[in-house]
Every structure is written in structure tokens, then in C-alpha cells.
Amino acid sequence: MIGAGFSGVMTALHLLRQPSPVKVVLVERRAPIGLGAAYATDDPAHRLNVRAGNMSAWPDRPDDFVDWLAGRGREVGSGGFATRGDYGRYLQGLLTALAEGPAAVGRLVITPDEITAITRAGQGWTLTCGMGRAFEADAVVLALGNPPPRPPEAIGADLAGSSAYVADPWRWDPAALPPGEGPILLLGTGLTMIDAALSLARTAPGRPLIALSRRGLTPREHQGAPPSPLPDPPSPSLTPVGALAWLRTATERHGWRTAIDALRPATQALWRGWSVRQRGAFLRHARAFWDVHRHRLSPQVAEQAARMRASGELRILAGNLRRADLLEDRTVDVAWRPRGTRETRRLRADLIVNCTGPSADVERSVEPLIASLAGQGLIRADPLRLGLDVGAGHRVLDVQGRAHPTLLAVGPITRGALWEINAVPDIRVQAAEAAAQILRALAPRRA
Known part of the structure; x- marks a missing residue:
């Protein structure tokens, strides 16, 4: 193993x-x-992004994790997020x-x-x-x-080998952050970015954080307990167009969170039934939107992220990284292009953290x-x-x-x-x- x-x-x-x-x-x-x-x-x-009641390690013992939590005085409950x-x-x-x-x-x-x-x-x-x-x-x-993430092509060789670039946030301790007051650039705006931002807010409070991704989409939030039972999932024989139509109808009837949760039991079967061309089209056109709605934040994490954005501690940018180079003073010169424009803008950062995903x-x-x-x-x-x-x-x-x-x-x-x-x-x-x-x-x- x-x-x-x-x-x-x-x-x-x-x-x-x-x-x-x-x-x-x-x-x-x-x-x-x-x-x-x-x-x-x-x-x-x-925090976990799945409710404790669905996190048992054993398929045949659904309450195992909730019972473990309760036995240690952590009254999270089945609908909470440990x-x-x-x-x-x-x-x-x-x-x-x-x-x-x-x-x-x-x-x-x-x-x-x-x-x-x-x-x-x-x-x-x-x-x-x-x-x-x-x-x-x-x-x-x-x-x-x-x-680990792959270094973006825009990352210069000098920067990639320096302490001003974090190649893998899962193998990095934010407590080892170099001293300074300059901004930290987080590449990506998904779940990994949120985790990195929360850790940096704790270890370097007040440090400006900037997150950049192509669309600037961030994960949505879990709300309330889902209805029980959920609506029936769709037929696993649906094409991508049929699955989208089902999702739209279910969203109109039940709300998008319930619709996506109801789709989950059929997701693997739907994927296996699609051709490589159909899967590729989904990845190109829908993946970014699917990810932020499917993989949601716990209410506690979403609340903290919202506070950071409201205060300006965390800024979200939509655009493309064009170039990032290490300067003589060990800061990073970043060139980026806002989404939908041909204008190149620049910013200066003390550190870049690659949160683009695996x-x-x-x-x-x-x-x-x-x-x-x-x-x-x-x-x-x-x-x-x-x-x-x-x-x-x-x-x-x-x-x-x-x-x-x-x-x-x-x-x-x-x-x-x-x-x-x-x-x-x-x-x-x-x-x-x-x-x-x-x-x-x-x-x-x-x-």
C-alpha cells in the first residue's frame, strides 16, 4: 500500500x-x-467541507465519526463541520x-x-x-x-528556485513566512487558496493577500441541513446536455445546493457514460463553475473569508498571470492581465504561493x-x-x-x-x- x-x-x-x-x-x-x-x-x-454525518470512514457504520467526536467532547453533530x-x-x-x-x-x-x-x-x-x-x-x-501543483510557465526560473515562491502549499508552513509587510500573491481562488489565506491571516495578521485566477471564482458556502430525503438523482444515462437540463429543473424546484447534492449519487455513473469528447467539453466549459458549487465551504470558513474580503485583507482578481520575476531586493515583480482586456498590469509581492491545485x-x-x-x-x-x-x-x-x-x-x-x-x-x-x-x-x- x-x-x-x-x-x-x-x-x-x-x-x-x-x-x-x-x-x-x-x-x-x-x-x-x-x-x-x-x-x-x-x-x-x-474545516472539513463535508458534514460530519457523512464522514464516517466505514460505509456500513455511518455514525462512526460523529460518535468519535461526541466521545471526545466535540459536539459537532451530524450536520456540522469538524x-x-x-x-x-x-x-x-x-x-x-x-x-x-x-x-x-x-x-x-x-x-x-x-x-x-x-x-x-x-x-x-x-x-x-x-x-x-x-x-x-x-x-x-x-x-x-x-x-503537487505544476509551476505556471509564467514563473521565472530564478523565482521558482527562491524562498519567494511556494511550490506546494501542502508542504509549507505559513509560520515560516519571511518578515515583511508587502502583499502575498496566491495563485488560484479555490479551496486551497482559502486554506492558505486563513493560515496566513493567523500567522501574519493584517498582511495584504491577493488571489488571482482566470475567472476569479471562489467556493460557495454550505447553508443549513439538506432536506431528507433528497430528491431522486437523475438517470445515469443522461448526456451532458440532459444532465444540465435536469440540474436546471431541479434548481428551480429545490435550489441549487439541493440539486447538486441530489446529483451526487449519479455523478460517477454519468461520467463513465460520457465519451472522452463529452468529458472534455465539460472540463472546458463547466468545470470551474461546477467546482465552486460542488465543493463548498463550511459556514465558519465562509464567514471568516467574507470578513477578510470585506476588510480588504483578501482581494480576489480575475485574470491571467503573464510573468513573475524575482527582483534584486528579493521581492517579486508580477505582470498580469485582467480578464476580458488586453491591458497588462503590474503589482509587487513579497511572496507567491501556488494554490492552483494538483x-x-x-x-x-x-x-x-x-x-x-x-x-x-x-x-x-x-x-x-x-x-x-x-x-x-x-x-x-x-x-x-x-x-x-x-x-x-x-x-x-x-x-x-x-x-x-x-x-x-x-x-x-x-x-x-x-x-x-x-x-x-x-x-x-x-x-
Whole structure:
């Protein structure tokens, strides 16, 4: 199991819950184990974007997380939004409880290391660690989470290698912000930008923050508890045009929040039914609008972000970054073009933070493991470059389109096949399915 964020931990736990004698090696390069990037935060401003009642790690125990919170005096309730740090502690508790229980004795090995290469070895695989050690495995699950953002082409080479540029906000501590009073430019205006802005507001209060994206769209806010039950989802056979018509009708009847929540159970099936051309059209014309309505902010986070915008502490700009260069005084000269104009404007910033989101094109990845797999033809990008190409049972497809029975992928890296696979409610189902697929694939060898 490569990766010990939610995807990897839950796939491992599903394997260990079964009576099969399968041994699980969980490899994670980040510390501490079991958090992943999303939940490795103690900032109380970082909240989940999904209500606590839908964040149980187990599909068959829907109240597990809410009960965990209540048992620790955190009366969030099923309709509330817990902190991401608390969710990380919940996951670590699940892993610890199973690791120390009788079911995992001799069956779970947790390895704090990085896998840099995987090669075929007969019916199985040889994995090479960053420390140089190699070991064999019958099956491998890639649970790699979201890859870091790709540097925009407008970022000059001197800037990219300097302390005035943060390439990945998930691997950066805002407390290490260089001293100064100048503006900080955040590239992107989505959820990652909001998290970075809230952290900076805490560690550098009053520092001017400027966020820039092509459209200047920001995530909308959750409001009230959704109706129960939700309206019936649409038919999974709808075309993109049909799905849009359904969404408009449902919005008129129930409001856009309820309409999108009702669409969710059908989203993966709709995506799988669309052609590559139809998916590409959705990404070009609707993705930005879908993202800000689908992936919403908790009321607490939305309120703080609104206060920052009202006070001028956070400004949102719509436009394109044209060029950003490091100056002799270690500040950054930024040229940008407002949306809908040909005018180039300039601003000066002390720091640029790349909040543009994951760079999912695996064929251009600089991660050693992904580069190794791609170089051997063992993986390929999905047609729209959203992640790995996977087939039935979450099995990875090689460069010829053949499915590996014992090389699987779970989590956001499978977005190209499923689209809606970034949040716990979807990944927890996928993790259970992947574990079942592994056990089926290994059953003949253990008969």
C-alpha cells in the first residue's frame, strides 16, 4: 500500500478486516503516518467541507465519526463541520486500534519511507525504497493522493528556485513566512487558496493577500441541513446536455445546493457514460463553475473569508498571470492581465504561493515512482490527463491499455475514470472495492 492518507489507510483496513491471511505493508513518506496532506493540520480554521454525518470512514457504520467526536467532547453533530485535524486524529485512531488488535498481529507492517520504483517480478512486484531497500509484493495499491501543483510557465526560473515562491502549499508552513509587510500573491481562488489565506491571516495578521485566477471564482458556502430525503438523482444515462437540463429543473424546484447534492449519487455513473469528447467539453466549459458549487465551504470558513474580503485583507482578481520575476531586493515583480482586456498590469509581492491545485498529468510527473512506472510502460495517463488510466476493479492500465490484475490505484489519482473521487464518501466505497479486488486476484495463489 503506497500512501497512508485516507485512501491507503482505508484500503489497508478493509484488507485487515477480512479473515484472509493477507499481509499488508503500508508505506508512507510523510510523518506522521495516517494523516495524508489533507488532515496533517492543527489549524482550527481548517474545516472539513463535508458534514460530519457523512464522514464516517466505514460505509456500513455511518455514525462512526460523529460518535468519535461526541466521545471526545466535540459536539459537532451530524450536520456540522469538524476540523480537519480532528479527522486526521480519527483516522489515526482507526489505524492504531486495528494495528494493535488481534486481527493485525503479524499482518500489518508500517514503513516510513518512499517507494521510488516498482518493477515486475514474476506474478508479483519488486518495490524499491528511497533508502535503497527492496522487497517483494504480490499486489500493489497506488494511494498517492493529490500530486503537487505544476509551476505556471509564467514563473521565472530564478523565482521558482527562491524562498519567494511556494511550490506546494501542502508542504509549507505559513509560520515560516519571511518578515515583511508587502502583499502575498496566491495563485488560484479555490479551496486551497482559502486554506492558505486563513493560515496566513493567523500567522501574519493584517498582511495584504491577493488571489488571482482566470475567472476569479471562489467556493460557495454550505447553508443549513439538506432536506431528507433528497430528491431522486437523475438517470445515469443522461448526456451532458440532459444532465444540465435536469440540474436546471431541479434548481428551480429545490435550489441549487439541493440539486447538486441530489446529483451526487449519479455523478460517477454519468461520467463513465460520457465519451472522452463529452468529458472534455465539460472540463472546458463547466468545470470551474461546477467546482465552486460542488465543493463548498463550511459556514465558519465562509464567514471568516467574507470578513477578510470585506476588510480588504483578501482581494480576489480575475485574470491571467503573464510573468513573475524575482527582483534584486528579493521581492517579486508580477505582470498580469485582467480578464476580458488586453491591458497588462503590474503589482509587487513579497511572496507567491501556488494554490492552483494538483498537477495530475502522470506522463509529465517528476515524482520518481510515477516517472519509473511511466518509463516502463506500466501506467498511462487517462485521455484527459486527470490522473492514471484505470479499468474495472480500479486496476491500473498499462501503455497498451491492458489491466494489471494486481496493480491498483485508489483516491484522487483515479479522477479520470470516476471524476467524483476526491471526498471521503466516494473514496471509502472505492477502498472497500479495491480490497475486494485484491483478495479475488490473490485467491487462486492461496488456494
